[in-house]
Amino acid sequence: MTAAAEPVRPVRLLLADDEHLIRGALAALLALEDDLLVVAEAASGPEALAMARAHEPDVAVLDLQMPGADGVRVATSLRAELPGCRVLIVTGHGRPGHLKRALEAGVRGFVPKTVSAQRLAEIIRTVHAGNRYVDPELAADAISSGDSPLTAREAEVLELAADGAPVVEIAERAALSQGTVRNYLSSAVSKLGVENRHAAVRLARERGWV
Amino acid sequence: MTAAAEPVRPVRLLLADDEHLIRGALAALLALEDDLLVVAEAASGPEALAMARAHEPDVAVLDLQMPGADGVRVATSLRAELPGCRVLIVTGHGRPGHLKRALEAGVRGFVPKTVSAQRLAEIIRTVHAGNRYVDPELAADAISSGDSPLTAREAEVLELAADGAPVVEIAERAALSQGTVRNYLSSAVSKLGVENRHAAVRLARERGWV
DNA sequence: ATCCTCCCCTGACATTTGTCATGCCGACCG
DNA sequence: CGGTCGGCATGACAAATGTCAGGGGAGGAT
Known part of the structure; x- marks a missing residue:
């Protein structure tokens, strides 16, 4: 040495x-x-x-x-x-x-x-x-785990939903109607194959999609 | 040495x-x-x-x-x-x-x-x-952070709710009526001073109360 | 013994969330 | 050019969730 x-x-x-x-x-x-x-x-x-x-x-x-x-x-x-x-x-x-x-x-x-x-x-x-x-x-x-199947808006809304905020607040912050927000959330949930939005948030976080 | x-x-x-x-x-x-x-x-x-x-x-x-x-x-x-x-x-x-x-x-x-x-x-x-x-x-x-303000049942129900399961399933697994389950969840949420049950789960986990 | 308090439990009601059918618009293709 | 497809957006309806008022019982305090 x-x-x-x-x-x-x-x-x-x-x-x-x-x-x-x-x-x-x-x-x-x-x-x-x-x-x-x-x-x-x-x-x-x-x-x-x-x-x-x-x-x-x-x-x-x-x-x-x-x-x-x-x-x-x-x-x-x-x-x-x-x-x-x-x-x-x-x-x-x-x-x-x-x-x-x-x-x-x-x-x-x-x-x-x-x-x-x-x-x-x-x-x-x-x-x-x-x-x-x-x-x-x-x-x-x-x-x-592959690429994210989420569209831009879906990811955006999911991110706003991450801290458990209610839909009204998300709608306000994203300048969307409540119905639209629910729709994106629902779409994300079905694409990710999970039960509800909270599980979707968790999964998306794990996969790095938000 | x-x-x-x-x-x-x-x-x-x-x-x-x-x-x-x-x-x-x-x-x-x-x-x-x-x-x-x-x-x-x-x-x-x-x-x-x-x-x-x-x-x-x-x-x-x-x-x-x-x-x-x-x-x-x-x-x-x-x-x-x-x-x-x-x-x-x-x-x-x-x-x-x-x-x-x-x-x-x-x-x-x-x-x-x-x-x-x-x-x-x-x-x-x-x-x-x-x-x-x-x-x-x-x-x-x-x-x-002090002691848990949750009663035994509240903690139990909260734990069953931890993975995002719907109320019906929790009620079944805990052998309670749906109303009762909602009640415990609601009580836990207000005691912990958070928005919804999911936030309650997170907080209780952090504090080690579940 | 009686009251009081806290926990456990329930159903009815209001609010929030999830699902569906639908319309609009731009991109891409024949 | 017309047709088709996928993303964006909306409101109506159904289902899940949260809130409320209240009843029964165990245990401690007066």
Whole structure:
């Protein structure tokens, strides 16, 4: 484990996760790999962004759920500001919609936290080399969930219905008649094959369609 | 860091978390402490129970959300089978109700994953010494959220309503008239000060009242 | 013992939500 | 050009949900 014999420049990493315990542990484990170097850590979305600007890492390893701005949002900003920085998203419970949003934001890797640290190190190298990596199981979920069958208005109305607001309020906010709102809701419910609008909201959220 | 000079018997730990990445990292970090020894790991509730029976650890460090049986359920079983084994629950997003259930199950410690590894090691020692430790912020949340204002039946009906089932079905499963079911739902809604039953379900879940 | 309060339960009524038949408009195709 | 299809929009009707007034019983307080 010497330096002179290894002229390779290490991969510089940014680690962002709001759970100190995990972030610290992860940093310790990744530090064991000779070719990886953690140059910055962050506990929130905005902090991750600031750290990235300051340290210009090669790869940013971001947790999906963080206070301030989630991993995907950070990735979007990073894409614009630091095009050379690859983004790898790590997540606890991977919902199909997140993966889709993430890929659209230019994220290069997407893995659940169930992988081992060694595997993660490999994936970091893969991503750094310019390749993509998404967890096969999450990918399968995303593909099977497919594209949204909802029309623009249906999605809009469903979103307004998300917090349990009554139809009158939705109608007002969407500048529609109550009947029309019910119609879109009903249509969404039948397209999604669920019992009522609340289940529809849940499903659409899971699939990332709202 | 030698052995002969330190005759203390290390604290034997069981680590249970379904996220391999985190569990592995945690094990590595805790291994750095001379007086802590990870003797078993598990990725699910039942597995944690089996491991505990086999290795009889001094302290079980359990994640709250695991497949099979959650941390609190495991703690309950452990309490009966291995009274000498202290339980410490570690959780990502600490909802007030969980803490209450955990303490009732005889858990000795309850901390969020935002603590540092060093702090966790200290807390493990605290718990092993027979003392209790709960994260101050979580404790404050739990106290401020208070006890459930719902009666037994109200909670029961609300739980049956949780997956969006229609009233008729709830009435059937609870062996009540539809009117009664509506009544309990309505009562719960007004007690919780929310708009409709779905919001009530969400709130009650958050507070741990169902 | 009697009152009072709280919980459990019910049916009738008003409101909200879900479903249906229908019309309008723009896009695409023959 | 005329026809057809899918998205947008509406109101009338049926079904589910929420609200109300009230009756019966258990347990604690006076």
